Amino acid sequence: MEIRSAAAEGLASCHLCGKVSPVDLGHCPRCQSPLHLRKPHSLERTWCFLISSIALYFPANLLPIMSVSGIGGASHDTIMSGVLNFWKKGDFLVAIIIFSASILIPVLKMIALCWLCFAAAGKTHTSPKNLTRLYHITELVGRWSMVDVFVVAILVALVQVGALSSVLPGPAILSFAAVVILTMFAAMSFDPRLLWDQHVGRDLSDTP
Amino acid sequence: MTEEETHEPRATIHHRRRWSSVWVVPLLALIVAGGLVWKHYAGRGPIAYVRFETAESIKAGVTEVRCRSVRVGIIEKVDLSDDLLSVVAEVRMDPNSEHLLRQGTRFWVVKPRVSGASISGLSTIVEGAYLELEPGDTNLPVHHFDGLEEPPVTSSSVPGLRLTLISEDAGSLSSGSPIYYRGFEVGRVERRTLDITNRRIRFDIFIKEEYSSLVSQGTCFWNTSGIDVTAGADGFKVSTPSFQAMLSGGAVFSVPKGGNVGPPVQDGAVFELYPDEESAQKSIFRPDHRILLFFDQTVRNLSPGAPVEFRGIPLGRVVEISFKHSPPGDSRVPVVIEIDSDTLGKAVEDINDPSKALAECVRRGLRAKLSSASLLTGALFVDLDFVPGAMPAELTKIGEYEVIPTESSASIAQLQDQVKAILAKIEALPLDDTLNKFGTAADEISITVKDLRGTLDEAEGALAEAKKLLARDETQNLTAELQATLKQVRSSVDSLGPEGAMQGDLARTLDELRAALRSFKVLSDSIEEKPNSLLFGREGSGDPTPRAKR
Numbered sequence A: 001m002e003i004r005s006a007a008a009e010g011l012a013s014c015h016l017c018g019k020v021s022p023v024d025l026g027h028c029p030r031c032q033s034p035l036h037l038r039k040p041h042s043l044e045r046t047w048c049f050l051i052s053s054i055a056l057y058f059p060a061n062l063l064p065i066m067s068v069s070g071i072g073g074a075s076h077d078t079i080m081s082g083v084l085n086f087w088k089k090g091d092f093l094v095a096i097i098i099f100s101a102s103i104l105i106p107v108l109k110m111i112a113l114c115w116l117c118f119a120a121a122g123k124t125h126t127s128p129k130n131l132t133r134l135y136h137i138t139e140l141v142g143r144w145s146m147v148d149v150f151v152v153a154i155l156v157a158l159v160q161v162g163a164l165s166s167v168l169p170g171p172a173i174l175s176f177a178a179v180v181i182l183t184m185f186a187a188m189s190f191d192p193r194l195l196w197d198q199h200v201g202r203d204l205s206d207t208p
Numbered sequence B: 001m002t003e004e005e006t007h008e009p010r011a012t013i014h015h016r017r018r019w020s021s022v023w024v025v026p027l028l029a030l031i032v033a034g035g036l037v038w039k040h041y042a043g044r045g046p047i048a049y050v051r052f053e054t055a056e057s058i059k060a061g062v063t064e065v066r067c068r069s070v071r072v073g074i075i076e077k078v079d080l081s082d083d084l085l086s087v088v089a090e091v092r093m094d095p096n097s098e099h100l101l102r103q104g105t106r107f108w109v110v111k112p113r114v115s116g117a118s119i120s121g122l123s124t125i126v127e128g129a130y131l132e133l134e135p136g137d138t139n140l141p142v143h144h145f146d147g148l149e150e151p152p153v154t155s156s157s158v159p160g161l162r163l164t165l166i167s168e169d170a171g172s173l174s175s176g177s178p179i180y181y182r183g184f185e186v187g188r189v190e191r192r193t194l195d196i197t198n199r200r201i202r203f204d205i206f207i208k209e210e211y212s213s214l215v216s217q218g219t220c221f222w223n224t225s226g227i228d229v230t231a232g233a234d235g236f237k238v239s240t241p242s243f244q245a246m247l248s249g250g251a252v253f254s255v256p257k258g259g260n261v262g263p264p265v266q267d268g269a270v271f272e273l274y275p276d277e278e279s280a281q282k283s284i285f286r287p288d289h290r291i292l293l294f295f296d297q298t299v300r301n302l303s304p305g306a307p308v309e310f311r312g313i314p315l316g317r318v319v320e321i322s323f324k325h326s327p328p329g330d331s332r333v334p335v336v337i338e339i340d341s342d343t344l345g346k347a348v349e350d351i352n353d354p355s356k357a358l359a360e361c362v363r364r365g366l367r368a369k370l371s372s373a374s375l376l377t378g379a380l381f382v383d384l385d386f387v388p389g390a391m392p393a394e395l396t397k398i399g400e401y402e403v404i405p406t407e408s409s410a411s412i413a414q415l416q417d418q419v420k421a422i423l424a425k426i427e428a429l430p431l432d433d434t435l436n437k438f439g440t441a442a443d444e445i446s447i448t449v450k451d452l453r454g455t456l457d458e459a460e461g462a463l464a465e466a467k468k469l470l471a472r473d474e475t476q477n478l479t480a481e482l483q484a485t486l487k488q489v490r491s492s493v494d495s496l497g498p499e500g501a502m503q504g505d506l507a508r509t510l511d512e513l514r515a516a517l518r519s520f521k522v523l524s525d526s527i528e529e530k531p532n533s534l535l536f537g538r539e540g541s542g543d544p545t546p547r548a549k550r
Helices: A040-063 A079-089 A094-120 A130-158 A174-190 A195-207 B003-008 B023-041 B209-214 B242-247 B277-282 B341-347 B355-366 B414-428 B429-470 B472-493 B501-529
Strands: A011-013 A020-022 A066-070 A075-078 A164-169 B047-052 B064-067 B072-082 B086-092 B107-112 B128-135 B145-148 B160-167 B178-181 B184-197 B200-208 B219-223 B226-233 B237-238 B251-254 B268-272 B288-293 B306-309 B311-323 B333-339 B364-370 B380-385 B396-398 B401-403
Touching: A040 A079, A040 A174, A040 B023, A066 A130, A075 A079, A079 A094, A079 B003, A094 A130, A094 A174, A094 A195, A130 A174, A130 A195, A164 B200, A174 B023, A195 B355, B072 B128, B160 B184, B160 B209, B178 B200, B178 B242, B184 B209, B200 B209, B268 B277, B306 B333, B306 B341, B311 B341, B311 B380, B333 B341, B333 B380, B341 B355, B355 B364, B429 B472
Parallel strands: B047 B145, B064 B128, B160 B268, B178 B251, B219 B268, B288 B401, B306 B380
Antiparallel strands: A011 A020, A066 A075, A066 A164, B047 B086, B064 B072, B072 B086, B107 B128, B160 B200, B178 B184, B184 B200, B219 B251, B226 B237, B288 B333, B306 B311, B311 B333, B364 B380, B396 B401
């Protein structure tokens, strides 16, 4: 079956108002915003945000995310040491939640985005349908990774008992927040239509 | 197709591969991330390994390292050492505190400690123990340290004099014990160690800088821990050191009487610690002659250390009693003494050359004999004295020892003299007087006894009178009268009872009161119904009310 895309017909959907008009017009006849067949520099931007998030992922995990000071000294915990602490104490559920929300999901998200970028560049041969599904899951799940940041923010605000006990945010929390935000940006700047374009292009090339 | 038809020249568009400005974002992120990680890892200070016996109250990741209460690091890890005999704490120093890790730096755990001398580290009860770091003096970087189990009494940076005392016995002197000078605390014992090779105790002591000039070469140190009881001619004397010294021990120093002060001392000087003041005083004795005495009698009760005196002036002491100094075939008991012939030379007149003093004295009749120092213990001492009419003798030498001839102390003549003296004293006693006094005292006692008898007789009479008084009839009648009175009282009480006259009166009065109350109730009821009845009376009674005309 021949797949034909709007882009092949020279039709572009306005980024702002969604009106479909010929791309030759240059500007949307309804809202006057510039028309593009696809998001401009979509892959490039996605890569940029992705690389940034990967870079910041290291300090987010290596540096202490939270320091709890109380009677008997202060303790500094990284994400992983916190998870291990919970696991050792027997709070398996909490440990799993923190591990999946703070370590597993960001990693999976970054892997997924990489995969999508490669697929969009035509380097893989996965079904575009599955890739698009993956993209939507990535976008959906992205915001939930902020749970960590919120937990720390709430703890810092709540636990300030002067000399007895206080919680201070560590340097990792900013990196972690940046990782989450940058992966969200990466997901946003990715244009899922590129996934289909590969196949449309092939089909088009097949058609006379 | 239209372009080809019109043959218009067509601009060819070359898409130059241009770097988008978006690439600034990953560049920035890389720099920030790299910077953060680098700062965290490369910016961390060095690691010091401190060995302790136990990790008591040390917690990895919690216990801080402080230098004068300023945080300079944190304990990152506590591990057992490979030989399982100690623990090694890994201390992560804060950045810029690398210079604190140098040779001589000391670590110890500050935790609550209570000892006889002091209580310290109370603040750590709440905030937890911490590791104190005391930087060393050198600049040689070192990363492995042996932590102190006990905190040093004084920090090595505190200026002052550090000395070593050597003692035979540790006594109650311990780390932290005070050092006194004339009862004033001027320093502390820092450390007490057992010197195994010499089998002696070493005390490292610290004298505060302002008092360090008090210590000189001639200074003697002695232990002042215990209560000192001395029995002298003027009775018993008990001297106690300060309460703290009694608890934790203490040492005193001073220059003994007669000793010379000597030049000031440097750090690390070694002094002997004497067990008490007396031995410290004796320590200035410098014998210059070792003398052998041969006694032809028992030397029981003469012990090494016993004094050697010249007419009561201490000259030296007995060093040794042993037959090894005796020439073969000689059954006399050899006693080695050491004396200071200077004192002897000063005591004897007409001696110009002090080095020949002893020989001259012997020529003049100086003899050694054993005398009893105390009747109670029977202890003997060596008494050197000129014996009039002694056999002429010369100072001889056997080996390294000089020999002074001896005189047997228990000669019959001496005994006789002593007995005679005692008899004379008894004779001189005022016995007659005393007996007379006894007689008068006995007389006085008999007079007193007579007086006493009279007093006793009077007391007897008084008792008889009292008995008579009791036997009289009036006294007997008293009880009957009392009985009658009691009866009357009972009858009056009965009249108050249920059958009594009083009760009837009361019942009557109550009835009347009840009636009165009833009428009062009627009155109050009528007032309540018609308040004006108080003024106008009840309806139908009294004056009729005039009515207005119609």
